[in-house]
Amino acid sequence: MCGRFALTLFPEEVQSQCGYEEQVEFPPRYNIAPTQPVAVVTVDAAGRRHFSLMRWGFVPAWAKDPAAIPLLFNARGETIGEKAAFRAAARHRRCLVPASAFYEWRRDGAKRTPFMIERADGRLMLFAGIWETYASPNGSEIDTVAIVTTDANGTLAALHPRMPAIIAPDDAELWLDCTQPGLAALGLVRPAPDDLLTMRSVSQNLNDARRDDGTVQSPAGEAVSTPACRPEKGGRKRPPNVQLSLFDEDV
Numbered sequence: 001m002c003g004r005f006a007l008t009l010f011p012e013e014v015q016s017q018c019g020y021e022e023q024v025e026f027p028p029r030y031n032i033a034p035t036q037p038v039a040v041v042t043v044d045a046a047g048r049r050h051f052s053l054m055r056w057g058f059v060p061a062w063a064k065d066p067a068a069i070p071l072l073f074n075a076r077g078e079t080i081g082e083k084a085a086f087r088a089a090a091r092h093r094r095c096l097v098p099a100s101a102f103y104e105w106r107r108d109g110a111k112r113t114p115f116m117i118e119r120a121d122g123r124l125m126l127f128a129g130i131w132e133t134y135a136s137p138n139g140s141e142i143d144t145v146a147i148v149t150t151d152a153n154g155t156l157a158a159l160h161p162r163m164p165a166i167i168a169p170d171d172a173e174l175w176l177d178c179t180q181p182g183l184a185a186l187g188l189v190r191p192a193p194d195d196l197l198t199m200r201s202v203s204q205n206l207n208d209a210r211r212d213d214g215t216v217q218s219p220a221g222e223a224v225s226t227p228a229c230r231p232e233k234g235g236r237k238r239p240p241n242v243q244l245s246l247f248d249e250d251v
Helices: 011-018 087-092 169-176 184-188 242-247
Strands: 005-007 029-032 037-043 049-056 074-076 094-099 101-108 111-119 125-135 141-151 162-164 197-201
Touching: 005 094, 011 049, 011 094, 037 125, 037 141, 037 169, 087 094, 087 125, 094 141, 094 169, 101 125, 125 162, 125 169, 169 184
Parallel strands: 049 141, 074 141
Antiparallel strands: 005 029, 005 101, 037 049, 037 094, 094 125, 101 111, 111 197, 125 141, 141 162
């Protein structure tokens, strides 16, 4: 499964690797949790890629009361083409969710140890996603997304049996292309190569979903405290920007 992830690369790097048209400023996010807005890449009928913000927590279009259904932040890749909640989105509304890392916990008796998983080369990961626009009875609409999961690869199997489905850059076009009714793209939902990812244990600060700073990625056992200002990669200072509020917590 994938219940927390991070997106800490600079916006310019994310745009370059995702290929969307918009130039969007956003701050680093170290501890993204379900129900919060997340960055999503979609494609239009002309094949142009676009950046969007969506609520992480899929709501089927037919749901009468979202509060009455479970929080669908993951979608099991083996069955998304069959499950009533996901099958329409799996055919017609696939997307990519950019991430620099994701997290999983290992149970050691009563203790849960958090681990950070990232690409060995430090590049961006592209999670397979499906999305849906939910229209409430009062007429308001919200775009919602789920991250597609698959069996864990050999690197992660000892930690957890599931992992996000990671789409290779060369396969991104096929995953995003929803103009064809077939489900050939679902063949891309498979474990990542064992050598693609590395993992290491990190601070228990990660357990608090309200914390969104670099301390959650500190090595396990290291004494850390929340800095006065959130650190940025390379020490670069970003100017104030109203778009920063787009990535504030919304739980």
